[in-house]
Amino acid sequence: MYRDNSLIPKEAIRMAALGALSSGPRPYADVAGEVRQFGARIVGPSLDLLGSSIELLKFEGLIAPVAGEGFEDNAELRLTDAGWAALKDYLSASVRPGVNDLNKLVIALKLRFLHLLDKDEQVEQIDNLRALYEGEHTRLFDLLTHEEWQQGHLRAWIEMEISQVKERMAWCDRIAADL
Known part of the structure; x- marks a missing residue:
């Protein structure tokens, strides 16, 4: 996060991935596709918003496979307790002043998953x-x-x-x- 408790681009993408799993387990490819497509539809294609991989979220313990291992076998993934906590932190983060692509994405994601708070x-x-x-x-x-x-x-x-x-x-x- 930035000093003002607002999200950096990587965290916005992480919020998208964690939020995509908020309604229950989903296959790896579905989560990755949704994150990519949602971001592209809000801000257009952006190298800044490619974000961290789902594998990194697994490594950090924010998501875990229900069945399978990962990308190779299109594992079914779920949020962990740590993942839920991280998602709520992202949803509670500040939004930076000004109009830019990152703010549009952060606001859209916050509104999309606001019901989880x-x-x-x-x-x-x-x-x-x-x-x-x-x-x-x-x-x-x-x-x-x-x-x-x-x-x-x-x-x-x-x-x-x-x-x-x-x-x-x-x-x-x-x-x-x-x-």
Whole structure:
């Protein structure tokens, strides 16, 4: 993790792999394929997000084979107690300010597996996400106040970004109310 308790790219991929096993044992190839395909659909192909191998998760004791050994025989894998703890740590990690591919992936994974946390922890994560968007709103509004930078179509783009971040904050409010 980074110093601010946010995930590095490798940990986002680890969260994807552990989360893929959260509903029960699955074959090695299914887990690897899901992690690769989900990441590619959220952020597109990225060398930064190739992540650690499933074999490393096995070696670290976060997952274990139910039947078989590993990649060679497409072993059926399951989460260990340590794997569940790591997944919950990843789900509770901070999200870095700013919009980038890693943040999109981390937010998508958190939302995908948020139901695995207790209700209070779910609300806390949604509140943290809303606070992230509030910070984004503040930064964008400050940018909008600098008239000297408003040439071309920048103002329209900033206003569009502000509109989107306001909708994200409202969405967080709706999700929190439903929890």
